[in-house]
Amino acid sequence: MDRLATAYNRQKSYADNTKRPLEFDVGDHVYLKISPMKGKSSPRYIGPYEILQRVGKVAYELTLHTELVSVHQIFYVSVLKKCLGDTTSILPVEGLGFDEDFSNEEVPIKILDRQVKRLRNKEIVTLKVLWRNHLVEGAT
Incomplete structure (x- = not known):
């Protein structure tokens, strides 16, 4: 103790x-x-x-x-x-457009970039998405 x-x-x-x-x-x-x-x-x-x-x-x-x-x-x-x-x-x-709990829904607008990462046995696709109400710098 x-x-x-x-x-x-x-x-x-x-x-x-x-x-x-x-x-x-x-x-x-x-x-x-x-x-x-x-x-x-x-x-x-x-x-x-x-x-x-x-x-x-x-x-x-x-x-x-x-x-x-x-x-x-x-x-x-x-x-x-x-x-x-x-x-x-x-x-x-x-x-x-807020909800009652003060949150908003994120909606994707368009895909800005697409990359394929190659590993030994598989490929991983990554996309850069522009979201509604965000700047291009805020795209993920």
Whole structure:
């Protein structure tokens, strides 16, 4: 039991040092994280949106576009990303079509590239696909 407690305390001290609380001020701009239903599995962000007020310890109220009137304005801190000017993963809000759980469906538009990798006994085909609402740089 002592060894388990020692190992637990050691792991907890490492986790506490690497994890820092994420806090925003009123007036800051943040992006909202959305999760694709199909296709690319990496989260994408829309925005930026301004923070109106802090609600509790870990929630914030945002000003949203008119297309998002069906979405509640208060968001948990884990779905927010600080606005730093990185536009590679930012999507335009117009025409995304969100579900109730704030996710959208990824639809492939066209195949940009096709490569065949030859191994000893088989061939592996890889395709580079352009997804709807993504830039060419975001194709996978």
